[in-house]
Amino acid sequence: MIVVNTETLPGMRIVQVKGIVQGNTVRAKHLGRDIAAGFKNLVGGELHGYTELLTEARREAMERMLAQAQQLQANAVLNVRFSTSSVTQGAAEIYAYGTAVWVEPEAPAVPPPPRF
């Protein structure tokens, strides 16, 4: 499955548009991480636990979106976007959406007919 956030693909043309596909996930950090973050907030630095959480959340939302695209028998998802919203304290939603399409390689330039 080809996934991009542009509207076109180099060397490919869209043959069929399958429609919009989406996936979301709401994730919360666990209490241990909260306490660790509390300490980190005294001296600064990266909060690796939360970075990981975001990476996992994005991956999960993407996978759900791709599962939908597969069901629609698409071979590419174009113009993918991510959106986030805060649902409740300590939990964030990551939402991925895009347009599922069927693409095919652009026809190569027709070779000149052989001359006899």
Add this chain to the structure above:
Amino acid sequence: MNADLVILLISLGISFVLLVLGWIVGRAREQAHMRDLDAREAAAREVLLTGLRSFPLGADPRHGAVLVSGECVIATDYFKTFAASLKKIFGGELTSFETLMDRARREATMRMVEQARQMGYDAVCNVRLEGVDISGTGTNPQAQAMAAATVFGTAYKRAV
């Protein structure tokens, strides 16, 4: 000596120690991070980063295109939080949080660029940055400040 006075002195002392600790360690960490970012950005200078929706300089169709992304969450420190709360009385620019947001965005962007480079691509277009409210400050103003950034774009190989 009054017991209340002792408690007051102890709590003031703890705050002072945390303030100094935040100022020294936090600043050292921030400067080290900035230096690291400068070096990595210089190393990845040949990667063409754009926010354009098409493929600037043309894309080589043989290599295709792929979605790349990066994310980063950076903690504040005691000194920054204190400086910001002081500044909020008078209003104006909260410089200590500006650098924090900047670091999160640059780090996330570099992770995306490095992912693209590892896959053999030399350009990323349609770069989009998005903030995430991971600390919960959107629903709870008392929550601790935290800089979170996610970034994504389409990596491709330049035709020229």
